[in-house]
Amino acid sequence: MEMLRNNLYVLCVVCLTYLSNLSAAHAADPLPSWSEGKAKTAIIEFVEKVTDDGEPEFVPASERIAVFDNDGTLWPEQPIYFQLLFAIDRVKELAPKHPEWKTKEPFASLLKGDLKKALAGGEHAILEIVMATHAGMTTEEFEDVVEKWISSAKHPVTKRLYTSMVYQPMLEVLEYLRANSFKTFIVSGGGIEFMRPWVEEVYGIPPEQVIGSSVKVAYGVRGGEPVLVRQPAINFINDKAGKPVGIHTQIGRRPIAAFGNSDGDLEMLEWTMAGKNNKGFALYVHHTDAEREWSYDRSSSVGRLDQGLLQAQAKGWTVVDMKRDWKVIYPEG
Amino acid sequence: MEMLRNNLYVLCVVCLTYLSNLSAAHAADPLPSWSEGKAKTAIIEFVEKVTDDGEPEFVPASERIAVFDNDGTLWPEQPIYFQLLFAIDRVKELAPKHPEWKTKEPFASLLKGDLKKALAGGEHAILEIVMATHAGMTTEEFEDVVEKWISSAKHPVTKRLYTSMVYQPMLEVLEYLRANSFKTFIVSGGGIEFMRPWVEEVYGIPPEQVIGSSVKVAYGVRGGEPVLVRQPAINFINDKAGKPVGIHTQIGRRPIAAFGNSDGDLEMLEWTMAGKNNKGFALYVHHTDAEREWSYDRSSSVGRLDQGLLQAQAKGWTVVDMKRDWKVIYPEG
Numbered sequence: 001m002e003m004l005r006n007n008l009y010v011l012c013v014v015c016l017t018y019l020s021n022l023s024a025a026h027a028a029d030p031l032p033s034w035s036e037g038k039a040k041t042a043i044i045e046f047v048e049k050v051t052d053d054g055e056p057e058f059v060p061a062s063e064r065i066a067v068f069d070n071d072g073t074l075w076p077e078q079p080i081y082f083q084l085l086f087a088i089d090r091v092k093e094l095a096p097k098h099p100e101w102k103t104k105e106p107f108a109s110l111l112k113g114d115l116k117k118a119l120a121g122g123e124h125a126i127l128e129i130v131m132a133t134h135a136g137m138t139t140e141e142f143e144d145v146v147e148k149w150i151s152s153a154k155h156p157v158t159k160r161l162y163t164s165m166v167y168q169p170m171l172e173v174l175e176y177l178r179a180n181s182f183k184t185f186i187v188s189g190g191g192i193e194f195m196r197p198w199v200e201e202v203y204g205i206p207p208e209q210v211i212g213s214s215v216k217v218a219y220g221v222r223g224g225e226p227v228l229v230r231q232p233a234i235n236f237i238n239d240k241a242g243k244p245v246g247i248h249t250q251i252g253r254r255p256i257a258a259f260g261n262s263d264g265d266l267e268m269l270e271w272t273m274a275g276k277n278n279k280g281f282a283l284y285v286h287h288t289d290a291e292r293e294w295s296y297d298r299s300s301s302v303g304r305l306d307q308g309l310l311q312a313q314a315k316g317w318t319v320v321d322m323k324r325d326w327k328v329i330y331p332e333g
Numbered sequence: 334m335e336m337l338r339n340n341l342y343v344l345c346v347v348c349l350t351y352l353s354n355l356s357a358a359h360a361a362d363p364l365p366s367w368s369e370g371k372a373k374t375a376i377i378e379f380v381e382k383v384t385d386d387g388e389p390e391f392v393p394a395s396e397r398i399a400v401f402d403n404d405g406t407l408w409p410e411q412p413i414y415f416q417l418l419f420a421i422d423r424v425k426e427l428a429p430k431h432p433e434w435k436t437k438e439p440f441a442s443l444l445k446g447d448l449k450k451a452l453a454g455g456e457h458a459i460l461e462i463v464m465a466t467h468a469g470m471t472t473e474e475f476e477d478v479v480e481k482w483i484s485s486a487k488h489p490v491t492k493r494l495y496t497s498m499v500y501q502p503m504l505e506v507l508e509y510l511r512a513n514s515f516k517t518f519i520v521s522g523g524g525i526e527f528m529r530p531w532v533e534e535v536y537g538i539p540p541e542q543v544i545g546s547s548v549k550v551a552y553g554v555r556g557g558e559p560v561l562v563r564q565p566a567i568n569f570i571n572d573k574a575g576k577p578v579g580i581h582t583q584i585g586r587r588p589i590a591a592f593g594n595s596d597g598d599l600e601m602l603e604w605t606m607a608g609k610n611n612k613g614f615a616l617y618v619h620h621t622d623a624e625r626e627w628s629y630d631r632s633s634s635v636g637r638l639d640q641g642l643l644q645a646q647a648k649g650w651t652v653v654d655m656k657r658d659w660k661v662i663y664p665e666g
Binding site: 062065139140183192193196200206207208209210214217218219225226228235241242244245248249250251252253267270271274275 | 395398472473516525526529533539540541542543547550551552558559561568574575577578581582583584585586600603604607608
């Protein structure tokens, strides 16, 4: 029996080795939606170095952590953050239960369709909208609300489902990294519970690998069952200097690759590239394609990329020129 | 070429299937340190049901989340929590830099070796000790301090390294669950950064799968390098009702198996066993072995198990009788 098992084992190993050589020889391009150029080459060279145990840059699989911003990096953020569009839809849906909103800003202007006036109150107005629409229910109820919206709401410009507006070239990067034993995390300024219900299906990223901003939740008992109730109070803002803090809290180890698109990601990229013997990789997506997507950077109110671009140039980080480097923007069909 | 590849593939699958059947038929006991009995049977039956896609209790691999308390569940917590022993050692080490501690409680009593008097101040005294020893340094500096202590300090009673006092039967449960595609998490009232430096090597649990209590950290720049500095302020207490909150924040999905040993784990077990169509498994380790470990429950000041034991009995959760169910306590050698 032992000999039979050993012989079978040897046969298996021979088969698998041969199959794997065949596959490698015929390996498809891991990033087919990327045009040949500096950005694509930089990604592939990085992955090949950290996964080759003969290289000084080799990193063991357990330490291959890659972090991705979401808004503007994995999907668009124009004309405004998609989560804000979700919140506005929620305000309209909840309005019949809130007659006081007819005269109370920022809700009154929102309900009249005057987004500019509604948001004139700045961060405070946004916070009011978010708290009114994102709190006061259990975590499971909120998950249902997000699932319903994400599977039906359409983007005001493209008229596509939001989940069909994720960037195809970035989906390929996620897949390529995971095929090389990376753990891929989202590290977003957006709400953690706004992303978790759908990112596993869309990006292949499970909920435990999502880091984001959050409201406080409180444990309680309803009808004999324990529940977590979302409170109208900020727990954590995962943006700018908050991103390294969020990464530290939830991952507890320095990433070796970071992907962002705005100044809000700068500290995350700096943190990824710091420390002794750093082997890290940092990439900025630069929105340069006004025809197929949007074109904006230094002077944009959403997703401003100013200091980040200067740092990237000074430090030699990879900058993706969306117009030149991406053959397609969204997945087909 | 395509036909060659297909034939090789079929041969491989046949080989692997046969090998895997051979292995299953001769599979070793996955829990060799567990005596035959209700607890061992319950663990194995649970794992077999949720991994068998012909069973109504089947759970897809991505949802197989198992959570483990640490103190008293994966390693002991007597005569006091090991992290408090670490803090006391730190007070002694730092004392020369803090002449004021000679007359300031709780430090003065600690330095005189009067632990009882030092802790007479209750939670406030403990908090003072923890803040004085766990904050005011970068996250990397703290990691170094923990690594140095855990690799050299000895337990006051057993005189063993703390990492050699982990429970062998629980190591087997962790390994058994992971072999069945579970993701294993620690969900401890202890400090998250006190565990992360060593749990991957000892329990096979990576830092991103550790949930615990934490101090606030602040992002800053020192000598041109970004750092995270530990602040003397509590960020989160991951105990009692905090455990479901910590699980929700960091994992974002309900576990299907929870292992604890005290009333501090009760809400975690209740949360794991709640919700529609629950297929969960809950287990309490009951410390009943005064000879090989410690014996305590309802009236212990450390790791009290009172309400939890009542709930376990009422709801039919698995209760491990350490004396009867565990053939060994610690790993050999």
